Amino acid sequence: MAQLNDIRGRLALITGASGGIGSACAHQLAAKEVHLALTYSSNISAITALREDIQAKYPALRVSIHQVDVGSADQIEAMFVQIDQQHGQRPDILVSNAGYGKRIQNVWDIPLEEFDYTLNVNLRASFILVKGVAEHMKSQRWGRIVFMSSIAAYGGGINGCHYAASKAGMTGMMKNLATRLSEFNISVNDVAPAMIGETGMIPNAEAIPEVAASIPIGRLGLPEEVANAVTMLVTTGYMTGQSLLLAGGLK
Template identity: 40%
Template sequence: MTDETGVPANTPGQSLAGRVALVTGASGGIGSALARRLAESGVDLALTYSEQAEDAEKLAENVRAVGRRAIVMQADFADPQTPQRVVREAETQLRSGLDMLIPAAGVARVTSWKDVDLDLWDRTYAVNTRAPFLLVQYVLQGMIGRSFGRILFFSSVAAFNGGIVGPHYASSKAALHGLVHHLAPRVADEGVTVNAIAPALIAGTRMLPDNPHDPAVPLPIPVGRLGTTEEVADLALAMLRNGYLTNKVIGLDGGLHPD
């Protein structure tokens, strides 16, 4: 099977140059680091943000500076209509179907299990779980038609060990693992891979300090420091390039959880 460029689908070491990606939550530390790396690899980008418009626009300027196209969209993924709007706008403005979907937008409000109310539970699931699935529904058929697709969810170590944010967050991220395991085998022979990264304790994500060696974070991380957004982007890019890797959830947590 070949993709629309005539290259055999899922060829080892396949270049991403000329592909088009949607990265949600692109104004965040992880989303922006990955978007920059994708642009450097020749990828055109549709970027969404929730509140940090200035950061998203600056990122788009950086993408254009390396010769790639970029569009920016505000998106509240708690709204069930947003995923369809974002996909339609991206495909219209970039005049292309989406080859890669990276839903990095998420919410994480630290709350004791005793204090999680219905609004917090529903919003967390809407953004962290429902929106990624709806985005998949709107892009997957096009990927299958082009015999090429990359879907990369962002989970969390909390999906493995419960974490510290709360039950709403941990369970919403664990649900993404179920999506990976359901979707991946059903589209694997169509040139589409479905995976997830489960990072934890990453500096520069608005949840933790920018300095990975900051002594104010006395955490029992085996490698002795926080991770960096560039390290997350490194792994993500390797997964997106690899057509033989699918149906996997890969932890990136400095050895905190033995997957």
């Protein structure tokens, strides 16, 4: 039964690995001897440094990097072709983490194009990614899927209704997929963070004292803490259909 949750030698696809939370997930899964397919959109220096760091620590692991705008179905398809070529298989673990959210709070200020783009990158991409891995996971009767949602899916958040809609959509899709895929031993969950520092989303160190004052636990969260939840989910196959709020006491 131990092998049910043994992820050594599995292949994980982590989107948005050039960012704060994605890179922390990559480090933790590499430490568990998981091969990695890592995506970035624009930050090639961050993803290159991440790959070099992981390859230096774990030379036996395969670590591929792929540039992809997850708002484009064609680019996601091209990424899967690269993964097939470089790893000889589809991912066993999917962490759909790449995300986008421009802080525009008033509905009258949010252009329709911004709404569409945000839903494409956060919600539609997760659907396309799941379609790209589901057949493989189903055929081997083992798979782990984790979406990176947000506190915005729960309480609306600070970014605007377009971002909240995209993240709440991910949680709804996650719950449906969990019920459909559990018979194939594929778990589907999400992590819903808030106020995670050392990320592109919350980058400004100078803003931390004011921001931290509004968080019950009195500090920003760490990318490693989000990665802890992701690692727990991919090594705990009995947990499925759950959304884990990781928000320092914020609601």
